[in-house]
Amino acid sequence: MDLSVFLVQSAYWDTPESSLFTKQVELYDNEQSIAGKQIALLGVLESRNFEEGEGIANGPDIIRSEFFKLTPFDDFTKIVDLGNILPGERVEDTYFALSQVCKACVKANVLPIIIGGSQDLTFGQYKGYEDLEQTVNIVTIDHSLDFGTSPNDHSASGYLNSVILHRPNFLFNYANVGNQRYYNQKAVLELMEKMYFDTHRLGEMQQDLAQSEPVIRYADMISFDVSSIRFSEMPAANTAGPNGFFGNEAAQMARYAGLSERLSSIGFYNYNEQLDIRNQGAKLVAQLIWFVIDGFHARMGDYPRGAISDCEKYIVMVDDNGEEMVFYKSHLTNRWWLEVQYPAGPKENQMRHHLVPCSYQDFIIASNQEVPDRWWKVYQKLV
Numbered sequence: 001m002d003l004s005v006f007l008v009q010s011a012y013w014d015t016p017e018s019s020l021f022t023k024q025v026e027l028y029d030n031e032q033s034i035a036g037k038q039i040a041l042l043g044v045l046e047s048r049n050f051e052e053g054e055g056i057a058n059g060p061d062i063i064r065s066e067f068f069k070l071t072p073f074d075d076f077t078k079i080v081d082l083g084n085i086l087p088g089e090r091v092e093d094t095y096f097a098l099s100q101v102c103k104a105c106v107k108a109n110v111l112p113i114i115i116g117g118s119q120d121l122t123f124g125q126y127k128g129y130e131d132l133e134q135t136v137n138i139v140t141i142d143h144s145l146d147f148g149t150s151p152n153d154h155s156a157s158g159y160l161n162s163v164i165l166h167r168p169n170f171l172f173n174y175a176n177v178g179n180q181r182y183y184n185q186k187a188v189l190e191l192m193e194k195m196y197f198d199t200h201r202l203g204e205m206q207q208d209l210a211q212s213e214p215v216i217r218y219a220d221m222i223s224f225d226v227s228s229i230r231f232s233e234m235p236a237a238n239t240a241g242p243n244g245f246f247g248n249e250a251a252q253m254a255r256y257a258g259l260s261e262r263l264s265s266i267g268f269y270n271y272n273e274q275l276d277i278r279n280q281g282a283k284l285v286a287q288l289i290w291f292v293i294d295g296f297h298a299r300m301g302d303y304p305r306g307a308i309s310d311c312e313k314y315i316v317m318v319d320d321n322g323e324e325m326v327f328y329k330s331h332l333t334n335r336w337w338l339e340v341q342y343p344a345g346p347k348e349n350q351m352r353h354h355l356v357p358c359s360y361q362d363f364i365i366a367s368n369q370e371v372p373d374r375w376w377k378v379y380q381k382l383v
Contacts, residue, residue, distance in 0.1 A: 141228050144179060
């Protein structure tokens with residue numbers, strides 16, 4: 001597909017600042033521009049579904065200007081800047097354009113890094129997987145669960161309705177990292193439990209940020225609301241509060257995302273240039289993008305890119321009836337996976353397995369004759 005019908009070159013490149021980084025980036029010209037690339041930068045100038053969105057649609061080029069001031073990667077030159085998607089006649093047109101560009105990138109094995117725009121663009125990002133004949137796992141890094149006030153709320157604070165109610169439904173798992181209880185209604189949290197989705201509170205993650213790594217590693221796509229970062233470090237977000245992730249914690253999670261062999265798209269949303277102070281917010285988002293690429297550059301080809309047979313296998317007896325729980329540990333990265341068995345379909349006569357990223361802590365829990373919560377929630381969705 002010729003993506004040029006959806007894209008315009010970023011205004012940043014009209015008078016680009018001289019840097020070594022800009023010399024390593026190719027500008028999109030036609031569909032061949034993404035062939036052989038590994039990273040694609042994509043701005044989306046859309047915020048009409050965010051009530052306080054004035055200033056959000058103008059962020060991508062400001063973030064670009066800060067990103068290209070950073071130190072480039074010495075031997076990493078396969079980056080293409082796709083430019084920007086302009087607002088369509090309707091918001092739905094913008095979603096469609098984003099979905100088509102994301103789909104083209106995922107099919108070409110290119111990681112699109114989306115620079116929003118408001119977070120309802122996550123729906124367009126999600127729709128990019130619709131024709132790929134695969135289920136999708138979504139992770140949001142956000143202080144709230146954006147289900148809005150009713151099933152018909154498809155705004156930036158209610159876009160998850162669009163995702164979960166979309167037909168055909170190809171969502172397998174949704175997980176949130178960093179929610180703050182006072183921003184989330186009890187009914188929404190109960191709904192998450194009923195659907196066997198995962199919520200991880202801010203305090204839980206800040207006690208041990210490494211626990212966010214297997215959650216992030218399970219994602220096909222990530223939606224990062226920069227409002228999840230505390231206001232003192234992210235002044236350029238409408239709903240940033242006094243609590244939230246620190247900038248270095250956000251950077252670590254961004255690197256976890258880049259390291260994941262499974263991740264195939266990531267978006268950074270809700271940056272508002274009108275609220276920014278001396279471009280501090282733009283600088284932080286630019287650094288998060290840098291850390292995604294740094295993690296991508298450090299990928300080592302473990303599962304699912306590599307064979308699980310290259311991992312060390314551990315079998316744990318979880319009860320006296322001989323029930324087993326199987327874990328795998330990568331020799332390359334020391335990361336862990338947990339095997340969840342589920343009955344095969346009617347035409348299959350053997351058990352299949354679902355491998356779920358986990359932590360060493362899950363292995364210890366199983367060794368103590370307890371079923372890890374991670375295993376249980378996945379099993380409930382498989383049976």
